[in-house]
Amino acid sequence: MFILSLVCFIVPVHSSQLPNATIMDLSYKNMDFAMNLYRKIANYHDKNIFYSPLSVSTSFAALLMATDDVTHKEILQVCNLEQLDVDDQPQLIPRLFQDLQDNISHNGSLQVEQSMALFIRQNFEVEKTFEDDLKIFFQADINVLDFGNPKETIKSINDYVRQKTADKVPEMISTLNAMTQLLLVNTIFFQGAWETPFNPDFTHNAPFHIDNYNIVQVPMMFVEDRFYTMEDEPLGARVLKLPYKDGVSMLILLPNKKTDYTTIDNEITARRFLSWIRNLEEMKLEVNMPKFKMERAYSLHNILPEMGMTSLFTDGANLARLSKAGGLRVSEVLHKAVIEVDEVGTTAAAATATGIVPYSLPKRFIINRPFFFFIYHEETNALLFMGRVIDPTKN
Template identity: 70%
Template sequence: MVHKIKMGFMFIVTCLGFLAPVHQARLHSTTISDLSFRNMKFAMNLYKQISNYHDKNIFFSPLSISTSFAALLMASDGDTYKEILKGLNLEQLERADKPELIPTLFQLLHENITQNGSLELDQSMALFMRQQFEVEKLFKDQLQTFFEADIKSVDFADTKGSISFINEFIKNKTRDKVTEMISTLDAETHLMLINTIFFQGTWQKPFNPNFTQNAPFYIDNYNIVQVPMMFLEDKFYFMNDVPLGAKVLKLPYQEGVSMLILLPNAGVDYTVVDDGITSRKFLSWIKMLHKTKLEVHMPKFKMEESYSLQNILPGMGMNSIFSNAANLTKLTKKEGLKVSEVLHKAVIEVDEIGTTAAAATAIGITPYSLPRTFTVNRPFFFFIYHEATNCLLFMGRVIDPTKN
């Protein structure tokens, strides 16, 4: 089964910034784990902010968003800097004598996750600047040093041409999975930061397409939809969170990445489980997983979700960056700059067909020892994470798998 995730992330900033210092000596891996944990806390906080807006499907990449805001963090100063630092849950990682620490950690985390190219997780960042707009050379150098960012000159006055140019960049970076990232653009825009992330994973144990058949999915007590339900019987890592009223299943991809599915028990409202999702809970699920024989029934689904984060992040204390009080003096000496728009778009496809699925043989089914079933036929949550660092790459909530 291939799981294709692509996501584009965009900053329209009347100015946008990023500090980056010289790459220092390698940091201890526990510090990278600490960054992963804090990024996970940021993810859970952001998820709760998004879920407050609606009861629909949710999907986003906390790693992509936090990486982009690390750029803003390094461009900012004063209250703006403090608000972003707090919003990202990175206050305890800040070292006044080591301004390069946080961007270096993000760089090392990315290197650790991609394992020097063996894992297909492509992140990219680009800074689109208004022509003749002066950005501090140090800022540009640091952006390229830590994030290998592209810096491009754009005539924002030509809104139609700029929209086409930027959308084409995102489309190429996400292998045609994120298209039409932006549809409108303010001609007064000075700087825009785009961050994209692309993940394609192949299940270690692919689902056999011959076993996929339509089955009911219960959105709630009154709404039922038919979905293509995949099937696989094997030994899986599983745990039962009795206090939360939910079960957890791990579906590993190749190259050290896994999807964790959190399925509320039958009769348990997903909103109750929703409130219990925390970073510490997530880590406890991973630790408590044990191998057991299961029949897994899981729907195929596709999701494409977009968020205007400038409407969401103020709820996490990030206010001044979007107002006239924004302090982005580490980016440029020009005054009166703020972030006017932050768009995040994520796309995911989960199915049974992968690069190795066609060559895989079905596991023989033993007629005895009847396995337990794990049937994902009601709203559920999922998390895609890098196992070595516990870094949360993507997270989502599926209320209706037929809604793309």
């Protein structure tokens, strides 16, 4: 699973009310931003959704270091970072993102890798402070390209993306605006093995109910073990935690049969998400879950203005900390995400250490209708990816 967000041009850092903010505060703020962005994306269609809130937020945290005035304030507001912006601590937000990334990647066996690259047009002068901070806080690669040769520039960018996503995304961009002066590319790659893998011998075709009138046949995986689950009765949905190895889990939110998934969209918040995690209880379960693959691309420059981020994409953009050159604005914010969910996993070493219990027929958690999923880092509650599956047969 991985994700990319690509931003043409760039943005800075300023004031608020949590001078002693922690990465847990950042994760909480990012989670609410994720839910807000999800709702905007969901307004456009009733199809599958998948994206990385962390990737998008990281891109704009880098952009914050380049902006000022109204452009700066709009990014803070839309990304829900206002309380983390402290006047006398201009580096607080980028440092929190740096600490969060370090915390996620400190376990050498956990494959969650983020990367960032700045592609600059020849003879375009970037402010040294911005360039240095980009390297310090985001370990960004700085590349000078001949944008006058679009074919070679596109190849260089796509080669970078291909390498950072282990060849999963062979093409990020196919065209390049002749006026582009600078591109910021952020990638995030995750590969997880289930702590309790599904047995491929038990995978079989089964019905998935898209709605009351449309049913598709999908490869349905099966596993029986002890899992953490809970029921959100007011919401009309059940929750299941499927852990990967090394501290990352997928949380499934399955609306009840009589609950329309669209009624849940406005109820998903960071507060509610954390309440699910706190109230999980372990029990023996039979889990049936569809295999699915998804690739999704979003033109966020068409969505973010509706959330209040407008000046960044106009001639009124203030990118003074990026360059003294005037007339700069962001022309595109592209976000591409890919996920594949299957049985793959290594048998957990502790699989037999759950204790012996009297035999009883386990309860069942059958994911055979539209559902939501969230992939998060357990130690920090950082939301790495989130999505909605309406039809598992649609890539």
